[in-house]
Amino acid sequence: MSDVAQQQERRAGGADDPLDTVRLASLVATARTPERAVVSPVDGTVVGEVPVCTPEDVVAAGTRAVSAQRAWAARPVRERAAVVRRFAALVLDEQTWLMDLATAESGKTRRDAFEEVADIALAARWFAGAAPRVLRRRRVAGAFPVATRTTVHRRPKGLVGVISPWNYPLTLAVSDAIPALLAGNGIVLKPDSQTPFCALALLDLLRRAGLPADLMQVVTGPGAELGGAIVDTVDALMFTGSTATGRVLAEQCGRRLISFSGELGGKNAMLVLPGAELERAVEGAVRACFANTGQLCVSMERLYVADAIYDTFVPAFVERVAALRHGTGWDGEVGTLTTAGQLDRVAEHVREAVAKGATVLTGGVPRPGHGELGYAPTVLTGVTDDMALAREETFGPVVSVYRVGDTEEAVSRADDSPYGLNASIWGPAAVARRAASRLHVGTVNVNEGYTAAWASHAAPMGGTRDSGLGRRHGREGLLAWTEPQTVAEQRLVPAGYLPGVPPERYARWITAFARLLHRVPVR
Incomplete structure (x- = not known):
């Protein structure tokens, strides 16, 4: 009996579907029935079958996620963080199941599968702890002391697309989804066709942790057929994979003027x-x-x-x-x-x-x-x-x-x-x-x-040159999924020319004021 089969039998006690793939497949965001088999690279056995989504499924999934996103973004960051902390605990509780899936779908060793489990739990903990601080509104220096009150807010992008690869099917399915969710976004996730059940298992745990049912959608199917629909549906995209594919997706995002982050190839x-x-x-x-x-x-x-x-x-x-x-x-x-x-x-x-x-x-x-x-x-x-x-x-x-x-x-x-x-x-x-x-x-x-x-x-993590752009992890990994909004409130006097004051005199006042500011350190 193969290692995978032994692990499945230990977890399930001989159940017909030890990896729970039938239930997980029902979480895919589609109403259609065509399916494809996921075959284990370890021994050639069928791990399970998943629906094959269409571009229309991607659009429908995005619509559902956007509807849920508005209410999610309105919730305090600490409430969103509490969901992520519960998710991290569930990942540790369900680590045997998750490792079984990772090994069955990708052929990795037990120690490499556990590395993914530990990474998710520790990353989720950090992001949940940091989010209230990093995402809070921030007072900055206004145009005029006392008269201008300027605040920077962090608003969610809206809908974030994540296209994840097969090599780390657990970690890379949620490394960017977690900070994007904490920032108040909805998610459309497309895992690689070889490893869909790992992504679906994590979606299951997120919903068990309290994530609204429609907020994160998983679509399964060929990237060549669904990638363009994802770009056309979302407000920002994260891609992990080859440099060649990253260039194509970045160009598509550029035409729509939406954010693109990519961790691409390396040597x-x-x-x-x-x-x-x-x-x-x-x-x-x-x-x-x-x-x-x-x-x-x-x-x-x-x-x-x-x-x-x-x-x-x-x-x-x-x-x-x-x-x-x-x-x-x-x-x-x-x-x-x-x-x-x-x-x-x-x-x-x-x-x-x-x-x-x-x-x-x-x-x-x-x-x-x-x-x-x-x-x-x-x-x-x-x-x-x-x-x-x-x-x-x-x-x-x-x-x-x-x-x-x-x-x-x-x-x-x-x-x-x-x-x-x-x-x-x-x-x-x-x-x-x-x-x-x-x-x-x-x-x-x-x-x-x-x-x-x-x-x-x-700390931020990502590549330079042909290895990609953007960063995951750290403050950068949270702020990447937000739009900064500046709100400046002018009080007492106008910010421009003053009524009744000749423009030349006003210009002299501003010149003197600017020279004075040059002597004051910028904070």
Whole structure:
């Protein structure tokens, strides 16, 4: 019996639908009946069937969400935050079910599935605590002291669209929906077709926590058919996925003049500098490269190792990679790839690199005995810029290792990429911090791979250049789903020319007033 089947049986005690997929499918925002099967990448079994929505379903879902949004936005922020806190508690209570779904739909290990559960609970807690403070109205300096009272309010965008990917089907379904809901918005969420039940399970928990029934709608179906309808329906869009698709969606949003945020592709670099602690760096690199079977936007695909440590680091790293345990249970360190298309991409990148002269130090072959879409964790050297593996995102358990002379060369080569999402630097903290300041990326982890920056929910997270625009997490992740509105109240005297005062005299007064203000520090 597969790990997935064992997990399902433990939870359900032999129930016919252990993952509750029949009930979850009923939450999809459609009145139509065509369905498609969701097949597990672990063993080829059918996880469940979901309706296939149409563009008309998207419009109808948006209409329902907008109707509910008006009443939701009128509720105090603290009431909205209370719903999110209850949701966070339910996520922890229902973690076994959620992990079962994540493994069944995406083929990830138990430890990677739990990482999603923990991230949701901790992020929801931070956003719920921060929202009343970040979203409250704020007094700012008016045009004229005493006479002008100016206040900045944060109004919700209205309806936010979220298009989420298959690699982190729990976390990325709600990472942006939660702050958008706290800001007073309605949501239309389209999860990837491979992982709809994770999103539906989270919708179920949000409604159980007290979210109004119509406020958040989930539509399922092909992105190519529904993406345009979502853009045409919402007031702002968050997309997580490839750079190519992000460009298309951003252009569509631009034509409508609505907000677009996107966390897109990456070809992230890890720098191992002189003075790095060998054992910590090896373990950190293994996790940074192969967590979630390398299907992680912020994982490392390029390793630049300083000459002074290369001959000790690389053999130790390769030995540890070769020993990684395959499987989806708690003892598994590497699961399966999620889609056949992704397996093909990984295999082709490696095949082309080897054909052009790269050397495989370990891996480089499928592992069909470890899941239908298994691929051995792979380390290569001799990868050159004319290979797709050097420049394009692979998004799998593959990493290229490069020898560099010193920190200067490591920084220069790491930054030689059209992408700018995440980086990891291992070495003395002061040296690493200086190197970090020169990298054109959205996040940098010092003596850690990706978790430190991602899990710092109070700090913004996102990419530069071809890795996207906008930020999730932090104040920025809340304010992104609001429109600032300035309300300025003029009292006592007019703000413009004064009745009965010659314009020339008024201009002299304002000039003197402006010169006086130049001597006063701006707060």
